[in-house]
Amino acid sequence: MAAVQETVEQVRRVGADQYKYGFVTDIESDLAPKGLSEEIVRFISAKKNEPEWMLEWRLEAYRRWLTMTEPKWARVDYPAIDYQDLYYYAAPKSKAGPKSLDEVDPELLRTYEKLGIPLHEREILAGVERPEGEERPRVAVDAVFDSVSVATTFKEELKKVGVIFCPISEALREHPELVRKYLGTVVPASDNYFATLNSAVFSDGSFVYIPPGVRCPMELSTYFRINEKNTGQFERTLIIADKGSYVSYLEGCTAPKRDENQLHAAVVELVTLDDAEIKYSTVQNWYPGDENGKGGIYNFVTKRGDCRGANSKISWTQVETGSAITWKYPSCVLRGDNSRGEFYSIAISNGRQQVDSGTKMIHLGKGTSSRIISKGISAGHSSNAYRGLVSAHRKAEGARNFTNCDSLLIGDACSAHTIPYIEAKNPSCVFEHEATTSKISEDVLFYCMQRGLSQEDATALVVNGFVRDVLQQLPMEFAVEAQKLISVSLEGSVG
């Protein structure tokens, strides 16, 4: 959060009136009616001045989506979603969130306090709307997302080495050939119900291109992305690491973010060419709903990386603590010979949260290897499932996988499930799978408490020990924040 704070200050100094990417204001004045139709898809595409091929791509996805049905195989349970009752473009202000912090779930505010989030940022995160014209912090943070300071500092530095980092809508205008070449090649528009919906109506997201041989000079964070409001709902991210390049990308934020849009269906596509590497880290802490699970975010996201080139590598690291429902399987297609995929995950569920998450490692090339370390922690009345697929194609000579899935249960009203699928079509591959499920040990808690730790601190300490292998994979600053977040997420889970 410190980085945001700094940026806010910087933007203040620059002056919000210098803000030149006026796109957001345009959107806010536009009202698209509720519901989904070809018209809406055309409207979105037109608003973004997209090329004709993009519109066709969206329409094709839309028509495809009409023929599909919502998947039901996940261990999650939620009321039917009325897709005609949703806004697909820049939700109008009139229906927007609470008018002041007084109207926000007090639990959420307590969490902000615990995480040490500055007061003026809490309003933005909680989605508080203030009347037009009133001086308010939102201007500054809108400016963060539209990020004048990024334009002036980080963007210059990235430009020097040829890195492209911009909203995907901008990339469609400035670098259409790159987008067209790669968009939908990892997650096809017809991939699955939610990905197809995203393909038809995606609002915006990030585009990253790292040229051959370039090691991106900084960690790219969504915080420093030029972006408009309300991109969260149907976000689309495309990252391409060209031959021999490297990039580390951070997504999300430890602060629980409230959003008026309950349904989120993002798509993330990663491509690595020969000898390239992408490290993608996520901290997801969307609003999980109140104590009865009301009002929480439904997160149906498709994340997939394609190790297209030989010796390339994609690594997913995720810390999932938020959302009412999480349906998420960041995967790697190990196409290039000797390519490597990694998945490190911490998924914490508390209260009434439902998590069905895991990964897929698809071994296609020779000598490919993958590693899965998944740590699930269930508390309260939550349900937490790991679902994973490790498969080897006939040609995947010598493929190797190591999987370790550990589940920790806190209390006796929660559940944990491990659902691994293993398919090996080549006799030379070696797949290892280890899994444990354990209840947090009363004896260990007693031991810690005998040394002076409160029950909650003792629980947090034990849990942090449990997830240490994964925390170590996160960039340093992110790891420190994540550790704090884990303690806060488990509050009220014991006793």
Place this chain on the structure above:
Amino acid sequence: MTALLEIRDLKAEIAGKQILNGYDLTVKAGEVHAIMGPNGSGKSTLSYVLSGRPGYKITEGQALLAGADLSQMSVDERAAAGLFLAFQYPLEVPGVATMTFLRAALNAQRKKRGEEEMSSPDLIKRVKELAKILDMDMEMLRRPVNVGFSGGEKKRAETLQMMLLEPKLCILDETDSGLDIDALKVVSNGVNQLRSKDRGIVVITHYQRLLDYITPDVVHVQSAGRIVRTGGKELALELEETGYARYQSEAA
């Protein structure tokens, strides 16, 4: 003057089974008491009741630490009030470096007592001093708490925690079990350094051996959930000769 530990007619049970049957014990600051007794006499139960382990329930009587009723305090409050239990079988805490654990414990106690937290440089300095006394490698303190430690290493680590936390009342539950003679000397040396006029130490042991190194002021014999005999340090030697058989029949 208020006794450091005052146990009056204490009765306690676990899972409905009464283990302590009218226990009386007074430990004054500055004293070292040894509690000896046969297996199954409830020696460990006493340590768990005093420290507040879940499942151990006081049904009658009182246990006071410096005048405060222990039954009204949570486990961590008892710890912050100065009660330390050196476990017979110290628990492993995977993934948590020993140093991290020490810092968390010390500062949690200090915070509860309204004291300043100890800074990291001060903590590391102090832990280094203690590790030297206990003949421990600092490398061990980077490893997760008790994970992969030998029996001797666990007891050393336990003693190091006790020395760092500087409790008012130390309860050592069978600290000598699983120790070879060299480790026994080192650990005893650490415990002896904790002897002070402000501190009470209760050594629970089955064998007299430990008492060759930690000389008690008072020796008690426990049988069937209460103290059946009290004497000076020579009582321990007598027990070594005669065994516990007569106390078992006395209690029965």
